[in-house]
Amino acid sequence: MKEIIFPVNTKKADEDDKKEASKIRASIERVAKKHKIPIWWFILQMILEALAHRLGRRVLSKDECLHISDSLGFVEGELDTALAFFDKLNIFLYKKNILPNVVFTNPQVPVDKLSRLIEKQYHLKAAEADPTKATSVAMDGQWKNFRDSGILTLECLNEFKAHYVDGIFTASDLLQLLKELLIISRLSPTEYFFPAVLSMTPESRVNQFLDRCKESGIAPLVVKFPTGWAPPGVYCCSVCHLQSKTGWEVVHKPPTPSGKEETSDTQLCQTSRNSITFAKHGRPGSVTFIDNFSFFIACVNVDTRKMERKEMVEHCQAVRSELFAAVEAGLENTHHEKSHPVPAFLCPHQNKSCSTRLHTAHLSENGGKWICSVNYDIFNYLTPDQTLWLSGTGGVTPSRTSAPIMRDLANRVAAVIPHKWKQVAIQLDLSRGERKAIEKDEDKSFDCFIAVLEQWKQTANLPYTWKTIVTVLKSASVDEARLAEELEKDFC
Structure with missing residues (x-):
């Protein structure tokens, strides 16, 4: 018996630690399932390979395979099951739903x-x-x-x-x-x-194009992956899905993001392996879809001077919906289904620890904020041109609750789980100075805590934060745990 030791913080384990521990436990305890494969399936494999070799080709018809399977006493439907099994093992290639009469003895x-x-x-x-x-x-x-x-x-x-x-x-x-x-x-x-x-567009030209996007009034949207890199093949599959399933059409001479007339000197992102511009009938402007191999970027090229904000919101959210559906299809086709994409933005700040635009900022859907992926001390509300991509907010940045009440609430939560102080403070939009002031002042009113929850209940802007606070309180004292149960009924 082997003993495996993993360092885990059991005293103050956060959700990520618990998830990783659960994955490790499941991997260790999982028992491999044995599948009994009929030996005559492998006899079928050898006969089909020998037949293909004798015929001098690597492709057989389904009828040729059926003739062999009948001679081996296969029951009805068993041949399809066997071919699907060999397809999964990459021994044969058989796509019944695409080419039902073709069997590739060499994938x-x-x-x-x-x-x-x-x-x-x-x-x-x-x-x-x-x-x-x-x-x-x-x-x-x-x-x-x-x-x-x-x-x-x-x-x-x-x-x-x-x-x-x-x-x-x-x-x-x-x-x-x-x-x-x-x-x-x-x-x-x-x-x-x-x-x-297609050929590649150099990174320098992509960055020049992104600089032009600042003039458009709509921030570029990032499609980010949990692995930190874009799985190979997904971009091209996503592009093909956009064309064949959603009606997007390739524009080989894309306009400028600002809506101005394009010249030969300013055509930065021509159709290429990593940069393709689309247009759709009935939609304004175009969308440039870029692959920088860490994540994807969508730039909307429209003349915002001729659009109302409501139109811009509807346009951006329609683009986002179709784009993410295409990426999901690409992940499925390349067998990366578990790598779920998430929306984000290019980091809007200039900081030594994050000096390149290729670092992305996490997007908080409900809170309407971004948090730098490199330096978690850098965060802020999304700008108006970024909130156009948000679903459920109508493109409007949530209003702030009064700072004293927010400080009371944040201090209450931080007192329960100090090791999560930074995360909670970011969610509550407190400045660094406000956080330091809270840590020094221990005399906080519990009534303010209730008041801010009442205010949140009325505005319905931050449901994610409610759930976080309820979870926090449940792990605290008996009185606060009882309060958490009441809050869960009223606010979550």
Whole structure:
């Protein structure tokens, strides 16, 4: 028996400590479940691989597989179950809902087709940079569109004959597979968008574009991930979802964020691997969607001088809703479902400990505040152009309760859990000077504590803070625990 020791603060364990301890305990105690796999499934695997080798291809039809399974005595529906099992193990590739009649005995077949396209893109770019190398590269209108805009056609795929089998797997089938896997998205009946082959926009040009966004009157929205980095492949899948499922269309020459006329000198974020601008019929302006590989950024490009604030709020919240739905779809397709995205903002301050805009600020949905991800001592209310993205506040920053009452409440909470003082003070919007004053003055009125809760009950601005306080009080003395039960009924 092995004994594993983890350092855990059991005396003053916060919620994060408890969650981590729970995960560790579950991992240690989990018993692996044994699944009995019929041995004839593996016999099927060997026969199918031998058949594919004998035929000189890596693709079989469902009928060919069915003929083998019948000879092995498979019951009805068992073949689909076995193929799904081998698909999960990456032994075969079988997507019943997309290509029900195609079984890839080598899952690398679609990857090989994509590799050929990326290789072609490399040669096209090399020929563009050095005309002397262009003799071996066929260049016509469709390949020029592929090189410059990532537009793929059926004719492009037909140039690569490997792995195609007449009547089983064709270029049309490959397009269907790539489209359903959100690797490409449909632009027209004959054209598809393949963002992964585009060139990169340099970080310096992205930062210049973000500087321009300050003029637009709408702060850029950040899509942040709990891991601290954007899972690979999610951006391109999200882009394809936006096009194919929500009706967003690529704009290859995006306007400036301020609504002014764009010139060749100021076109900073052209369509690229990490920066794509969209427009949608019936919506004003456009949205530039940027991937900086730590998080995603959405910049709304509209002329705010021609819009009422209510229109801006509705527009931003519609963009946010569709954008997060696309990112969730991208996470699901790349098997990163547990990495739930959260909204945030670029840090609005200039501080030595956070000197780059690439650090993000946490967004407090209900409190209407931001907290620096690098330095938790830096926090403030969201600015009006940031609150446009908030759901449930109507884009209005919550009003402050009187400072003396807030100090009384904060001191009461801090006395119960001093190790969470900073977190509570941030939620209650107290300045550093106010916090120091509270720590020195121990004579606080409990009536003020009740008064501020009554005020919160009427304004209904900070429900998250109510729940925090109730949780805090439950861990304190008997009297305060009893009060917590009453507050939970009235305020939560």
